[in-house]
Amino acid sequence: MSVVGKALDLPLLWRILGYSRPYKLRFNLTLSLTLALAVIGPLRPYIVKITVDDYIMNSNYQGLLNMTLLMAALIFIEAIFQFIQVYSANWLGQTIIKDLRLKTYNKIIGFKLKYFDKTPIGTLVTRTVSDIETIAEIFSSGILIIIGDLLKIIVVIGWMIYLDWQLTIASLISLPLLIVATNIFKNAIKSSFQDVRTQISNLNSFVQEHVTGMNIVQIFNREEEEAKKFHKINALHRDANIRSIWAYSIFFPVVELLSALSLAMMIWWGTNGVLSGQIQFGDLTAFILYIHMLYRPIRQLADRFNTLQMGMVSSERVFKVLDDESQITQAGNESISRIRGDISFKDVWFAYNEENWVLKGLSLEVKSGESLALVGATGAGKTSVINLLSRFYEFSKGSIELDGKDIRNINTSDLRKQVGVVLQDVFLFSDTVHNNITINNNEITREQVIEAAKAVGAHDFILKLPGGYDHNVRERGAMLSAGQRQLISFIRAYVYNPAILILDEATSSIDTESEEIIQHAIGKLTEKRTSIIIAHRLATIQKATNILVLDNGKVVERGSHSALLAQNGVYKNLFELQIAE
Helix, strand or coil, rough: CCCCCCCHHHHHHCCCCHHHHHHHHHHHHHHHHHHHHCCCCCCCCHHHHHHHHHHHHHCCCCHHHHHHHHHHHHHHHHHHHHHHHHHHHHHHHHHHHHHHHHHHHHHHHCCCCHHHHHHHHHHHHHHHHHHHHHHHHHHHHHHHHHHHHHHHHHHHHHHHHHHHHHHHHHHHHHHHHHHHHHHHHHHHHHHHHHHHHHHHHHHHHHHHHHHHEEEEHHCCCCCHHHHHHHHHHHHHHHHHHHHHHHHHHCCCCCCCHHHHHHHHHHHHHHHHHHHCCCCHHHHHHHHHHHHHHHHHHHHEEEEEEEHHHHHHHHHHHHHHHHCCCCCCCCCCCCCCCCCCCCCEEEEEEEECCCEEEEEEEEEEECCCEEEEEEEEEECCCCHHHHHCCCCCCCCCEEEEEEEEEEEEEEECHHHHHCEEEECCCCCCCCCHHHHHHHCCCCCHHHHHHHHHHHHHHHHHHCCCCHHHCCEEHHHHHCCCHHHHHHHHHHHHHHHHCCCEEECCCCCCCCHHHHHHHHHHHHHHCCCEEEEEEEECCHHCCCCCCCCEEEEEEEEEEECCCCHHCCCCCCHHHHHHHHHCC
């Protein structure tokens, strides 16, 4: 990866420009117009010079009219070219970042859950939205415009030398000072852009996290303290921007001063030349226009390079996400359409962090149509079992098989179609009940949704909502109770008809009345399909075919409910404690 803060990292720049290949014609058109504008613009002062010397000084009104029409035509052509160039450059930038944003988002949704454990969501939002937006500036205001400005400077200086090399030297006497000032400005602002992007990321992360957890902030009366934290983060963001503003506020007046110095030197030298007859008045007029035309792109070049720098910093951050290898590895591409549901864990070892093992040689068998319940204290490894089965995380040793096939050889998308998961913390999107059930899958019809809702006993409560199945549940389902959100998650699992159903603490956070409906739903969902149930409430798993008691990543007891009670072990102690509550 390239060095952060490097003004022009060619390998990184070529990689960015590589995204323009599908739009090669548009890119070439934009570049051609940029170059054409750099040549057309400097023609105008020369035409003014000819008009003054050959027609105005000689009182040739017909010639003056002809030159005026020529100038008007040139300005019109330049305006048309400029319109097309600006539109085309911005179209190119927006289209490229659309492709890049889609690629970044697809990359993110393919990451292992471990990646999200260590990466703030606000940081990923920044990468996908504002960082990629900045990359568009590379095309609309960056590399193409820089090429055009450099060419314009060369053409302008060429015309100036052609007209009068001595007057050119007098006009450019302050140019070395401008080059020094530009270099100082570039170095002063380089680090501030990296700082600005970092502070934006921190700001997004803080706001996203605290808005999501606002109920905790308010419950514990921490509004004032969290506001102080936000004030500090916001101040750092302000300071980072002010450092760049400070550099701009000094640089632009310096450029204007040096531009005025060049103009003054040119007028002093040129006026003497006009009075002595060595320089024509038209040359003096053209040079005034050329100096304005010269210093404008030079002043903007520093800004363009900073725009390019900002785009390079942002692109490096985005490419860091795209180059991350935290995705689930596809060792094979075996496709499956439907499985029986036989599950086998053989001596499986798993750790979230290196050798801090969560599962230690776990082995279990679940036959098609059977139900397996996992019991144990928090941290025993219950949730890790279902995360590995769905390949949200990668296990380190052992093997996991479905119908005798290693899950690492099965296409991940096909695998997850076979596994339905109902979590304790149900996540609902800010959308309708119907869309939250189908996850916007157009292959699932309204009739199938209603049939599933009736099957799990949720149809009546949905009809009572304003708009029924078209009721918007708002962000995270805030308009619904915990039991209602849980029922929607059951319908969601039902309509996808998985071969394997996983219930992770699905009844732990609902009231007794809702639990009766949920138990009915569980019965319908687990009917004739393999199921794995994780529950703290042991009363909800008594009908399970087999129960595994986990402790510290190992199976300490296994058997049916009645068999485990007869063992007078860990399970019986847990069961008696819950009955006594």
